[in-house]
Amino acid sequence: MEIPYTVTARPDxxxxxxxxxxxxFLASEVMLFxxxxxxxIFLRLDAEPGYWPHGLLNVPVGTxxxxxxxxxxxxxxxxxxxxxxxxxxxxKIYMGITILCGVAFLVVKLAxxxxxxxxxxxxxxxxxxxxxxxxxxxxxxLLSEGLPPRVEITGHLHNHEALHDASIKDYEVGLxxxxxxxxxxxxxxxxxxxxxxxxxxAHIDKADVDRATMFLPTHNTYFxxxxxxxxxxxxxxLGGVIVFTYLWLPFGSRLxxxxxxxxxxxxxxxxxxxxxxxxxWIFVFPLFxxx
Amino acid sequence: MSLKGFHIVFITFSTLLAFxxxxxxxxxxxxxxxxxxxxxxILSFASAIVLIIYGCWFWRKMKRLRLI
Numbered sequence: 096m097e098i099p100y101t102v103t104a105r106p107d108x109x110x111x112x113x114x115x116x117x118x119x120f121l122a123s124e125v126m127l128f129x130x131x132x133x134x135x136i137f138l139r140l141d142a143e144p145g146y147w148p149h150g151l152l153n154v155p156v157g158t159x160x161x162x163x164x165x166x167x168x169x170x171x172x173x174x175x176x177x178x179x180x181x182x183x184x185x186x187k188i189y190m191g192i193t194i195l196c197g198v199a200f201l202v203v204k205l206a207x208x209x210x211x212x213x214x215x216x217x218x219x220x221x222x223x224x225x226x227x228x229x230x231x232x233x234x235x236x237l238l239s240e241g242l243p244p245r246v247e248i249t250g251h252l253h254n255h256e257a258l259h260d261a262s263i264k265d266y267e268v269g270l271x272x273x274x275x276x277x278x279x280x281x282x283x284x285x286x287x288x289x290x291x292x293x294x295x296x297a298h299i300d301k302a303d304v305d306r307a308t309m310f311l312p313t314h315n316t317y318f319x320x321x322x323x324x325x326x327x328x329x330x331x332x333l334g335g336v337i338v339f340t341y342l343w344l345p346f347g348s349r350l351x352x353x354x355x356x357x358x359x360x361x362x363x364x365x366x367x368x369x370x371x372x373x374x375x376w377i378f379v380f381p382l383f384x385x386x
Numbered sequence: 387m388s389l390k391g392f393h394i395v396f397i398t399f400s401t402l403l404a405f406x407x408x409x410x411x412x413x414x415x416x417x418x419x420x421x422x423x424x425x426x427x428i429l430s431f432a433s434a435i436v437l438i439i440y441g442c443w444f445w446r447k448m449k450r451l452r453l454i
Contacts, residue, residue, distance in 0.1 A: 118387075155426075158407065158426075175389055176447075176448075179451070288420075363389045367392055374395075377396075377399050377400060377403050380403070381403065381406060381407075381410075385407070385410050
């Protein structure tokens, strides 16, 4: 039995089946990501001064990933246009580039950005102990400038065993540059370009710490929302890459020989999904990396 | 909405983002950051112009091919 309206539009709706399906699916996706973005906004608005981190993500890398996704949206639409013009070789080239862009995005995210976070350490200082760590925090200077205080010391943890061993009484941290010269006006604002930890080491007593972990989703609400939204987005990118690869491999050639318009419709639907995923990133990038 | 219509919407948002990044770079630079932010601003504004040119080219191409 042949399924109707896979190539031609239904007379009453003017749409073929898959287009109705993808827009219903994208509507549910809007609600999913909309809920997560709302959670991010409310958590951020309710954060105490100093408790919402800034400048912890690498902006040039994020910008590069944004450019990769925008380029992939261009190539997927060119792949679809090539199919409409019955230029199968060009379709294969453009679709191949789209797949490569998707893979490159995931590699940067999973092999560079996330691991870099997992190796970073942060310790929230108890309010009663902030004075003791003033040489690292520089809060009196920040107060005089009308800026929010620092309540966390971040850097590279040298004694990882301290995270689990109760007998070790302090954390040995190779400080991020901002804590080596905290009253320098150049350190008043967060660094958005990657700066490696310094050689200067601070010993932070566990008794003075509210909580201390690596930059994992459990570290704070910022990283909880960051890893949730970018992780979910990454899964969508992976899904798109799998679908594109399916349409690119011999299955695509076979369908093209049988009915090229059917393949063009499938590529259009996958392209709509891909554009939605890229559009989500257009909002994720400024929210997490810049603001 | 078709793929070409959604693509135009996407390119519009991308252009706005590129302009936004440029303005953000200038804002950060005005607070005493390194001059690399000025380079970032120039690149962002250039990207926004490229995206506008591409958007116009895409629109004309789709019209020429009668895909719009």
